[in-house]
Amino acid sequence: MIAGFAYEALPMRVRFASGSLHEIAQEMDHLRIDRALILATPEQRELADDVAASLGDRAAGVFAEARMHVPVDVARRAGETARRLRASGCIAVGGGSTIGLGKAVALDSGLPIIAVPTTYAGSEMTPIWGLTEDGAKRTGRDRKVLPASVVYDPDLTTTLPVGLSVTSGVNAMAHAVEALYAPDASPLVSLMAAEGVRALAASIPGIIADPAAGEARKGALYGAWLCGACLGATTMSLHHKICHVLGGTLDLPHAPSHTVVLPHVLAYNQPNAPQARAALAGALGGDDPAGRLWELIRGWGAPVSLRELGMKETDITIVMAQVLAQPYANPRPVTRDGLTALLTRAWSGEPPA
Ligand code: NAD
Known part of the structure; x- marks a missing residue:
């Protein structure tokens, strides 16, 4: 449709x-x-x-x-x-x-x-x-x-360290994920988003195996271009709002924070975003893109908890307050209970639910 x-x-x-x-x-x-x-x-x-x-x-x-x-x-x-x-x-x-x-x-x-x-x-x-x-x-x-x-x-x-290559790649995917369910989503951008996620997911294992691998580096940068274009073309939602607070207020590192949070926000939003879910399932494989992404990230050796990035559990309330204070578009209404559960899982490193 x-x-x-x-x-x-x-x-x-x-x-x-x-x-x-x-x-x-x-x-x-x-x-x-x-x-x-x-x-x-x-x-x-x-x-x-x-x-x-x-x-x-x-x-x-x-x-x-x-x-x-x-x-x-x-x-x-x-x-x-x-x-x-x-x-x-x-x-x-x-x-x-x-x-x-x-x-x-x-x-x-x-x-x-x-x-x-x-x-x-x-x-x-x-x-x-x-x-x-x-x-x-x-x-x-x-x-x-x-x-x-x-x-x-x-x-x-090729000189980008493997750890940062992985987290920066997932940072790029985050733009595409939120573009797929953005209030101003459009067909051309959605095509770029799905292809960007596919290209990055396909290239990251090659970079881990050999950081100087030419084809894998080309594929990842090509994916990053597409995902960046999605960021430039649409309005971002809950994921970017949370990461803005994690970086801006708590000073957590940019790409690793995106990497930890993305599967959790996707799990929260995908029931209300069936087209995005289908596009991401096509790009990542399986029928649960959030769970699949979390498994991939873990398998790539990237961080899966905000705790390991240095965030204190008590900081969850700071993030909650700032995220709930400003209205912004999101496919699923952001409730206090929903956000608490999401951030608690992301903080402790549990799989998304
Ligand atoms: P970064 O630019 O801070 O780079 C991290 C470190 O990696 C730096 O020391 C850098 O010199 C080094 N580095 C970069 N490329 C390298 C390479 N190929 N080889 C070796 N070392 C390399 O990190 P980033 O994640 O690219 O950018 C994060 C910042 O960008 C944040 O402040 C974020 O808010 C901002 N950002 C803005 C937009 C926007 O649209 N305005 C979009 C995405 C990110």
Whole structure:
């Protein structure tokens, strides 16, 4: 059955190929960026330096101070550096934290961003920005921060540690799961969601077996692209709300929190989302996608409890209060009892129910 829908495509270019890092200069030509500031985390400085070296005098400089949750002072310094070096664009090489920094610079300056993702988080496909000041994270949507161009080079993901590859992959799947039952779901996005989940689930075992495996890395990044596009196209629900509180208020790590929570939210929502359930059953196998996902995650050696991520049991009440305080769309009404049971299971590491 096809329900009525609305769909709007986001204006951006995507290049996907092994070795496409070397095509950044062509993207700069296309976007008329003559000099670009390269952004990275301190841990990925070497990669940023390599990009700068390959661009010669078209590299305005390297700013390798990106950090989780985009602190306002870091964003300000990155913006000042771009101005001082007369950059006409930024190249964000890294995961969601680095691409988030690029978005913060774009929000303030309007400079175009070329994103070169090295994790599966999906920020490069969304117009969503986030900034942290005095411990509080503000987020918003603005077309200005959508990267003008995304260069996916699977070769850059071979250095992503196996543990983070798995949790980042499940983080990507979470976007697709919630897109399938989103209030603004639509057929094209649902196709991307099912295919994204399938591609990631099929590729993760190959990455665990050999982190440098070319085909598995390609498959996972391809899945991450599709899942990121789902995040950019739809409104997220209970899962993302819970994870926003876990990261923003309790400072739990982003991708592992998504990994622990997703099967539990899916188990809660799938009775009220039959089309999403069918699509995910097709992508993951079996007829209980939530249970299947939990088993896969456990088999991949990823965390299955919030307790092992450092959360205290008493923190459940903090998460409850914040999740219940704001209304948002969810296929199944979020009740106090339902949420308590869900969070208690996720905290202790029981299978979803
Ligand atoms: P991250 O960007 O914080 O990266 C984690 C660590 O892994 C960093 O030290 C990084 O340098 C390193 N790393 C990244 N890629 C690597 C590679 N290929 N090899 C070796 N090391 C590598 O982690 P993330 O999970 O990608 O991003 C999380 C952040 O992104 C969160 O703050 C989250 O809120 C944000 N995010 C935003 C959106 C959005 O649409 N705005 C979407 C998804 C995530």
